[in-house]
Amino acid sequence: MRGHGQPEISGSESEEESETMRCISCKVEYGRHEAGTCKECYEEASETEEELKREIEDLKAKVAFLRFWSPLDQLSRSHGGPCYTDVVLVASSQDGPAVPVPAHKAILVSRSPVFKAMLENEMEESRSGAIKISDISYEALRAFVNYLYTAEACLDEQMACDLLELAEKYQVKHLKAYCEKFLVSKLIWDNSIISYAFAHQHNAKHLLDASLSLITDNMDKLTKREEYMELVEKDPRLVVEIYEAYLSKQVNTAAHKDSSIKQ
Template identity: 65%
Template structure:
């Protein structure tokens, strides 16, 4: 029989399209679905001026967000608890509660109930820098962010924490586009921690192509110490691919006979 797409011959038990063309069409369909979801997410935004960039709108805001960066010394000695409650050194990031509540179910629950943040109008965001928090609030208004890999990673973590799904997907797509042989191990571990499926698959695919040198890398040795379970998963995925490849070759040989 002949494939309707590539016009090549294929086994009779296949229906209308060869496996290669079917798989390619499925990948294209998934990519189109992701693009449609991204466009729908962007349509949810009201395109209001962001108070983080527009000084004129800041006085009208009814919330102040404070970034409380993680402190390396907070886990040692008696200073830890004091650091957690300390006054932030950076300026507050202004925002409107109606905007945050409409973008994030976590903020909605916080602001629509009698929680301290709702009464005081002050929200402390822990383990984040001022620049990341400012970019986070700006995205909540505009669906835009100027990303590099570090910014995208930090924003993804914050988006996951506050369940801003469209921002998480936006950052994940950016990081996925930057995956290469040098950073695949780091991104694979990061994707596991934050349930980033697209990034996980892209990182694993790169790792599969460089298994011969994998064990020589410092990142690999660190992963063995910190999370050996992930190392096992990488090798299991590699073995499965080898088995599937061998099975595919056997099928091709049988069809030629």
């Protein structure tokens, strides 16, 4: 029985006071009116977040410090030309006079086993100090060399394709994966056949699988398109692979539906 003069406590208020919850960090009990974590855990989490920010800034500073200076940086700032470079790369397929892209042998050798073989052995490129690269534009070659120094590239779909070709040719795996990831992000059913043929040509497995999946999901639309007809004429082997994947997907879908019905 409630004593005289004592305030009446409603059922909801009584339940709220009596109900306890646990801190999501340390699992200590706290009242419902308190925050989702206890004060100690909240302060500790804030300190951890600040620590993480400082570590990220330190890491960025180390990367900036360790990054090898690119001769292309000097070219963009002055007309005096880069210092201490000992090799040039030339895009031999461009129209007009060839513009050399300067570089350091030490960088090329450390980034590419193909350049390493060229420059450490008595090959023409090692003796002449010039490496001619065919079927590539000056812009793509410049972007390629810049990536070897900075691990950065400004990509559109054409540049990503050009750089992926160079990365495949010179076995720069990091750049190839970078370009492949970009091209996969740009995949739509409309460009899936062209992307599939390109990926097959340059051993880009991630792009190949993603393209093939889109193709098999849109066979009714794609088989009527001009690029599909061209693929039939130029490389029927790829068309066979596409149909094999399509039929396999149909069989698996049918089997899954059948098992769902039985359950």
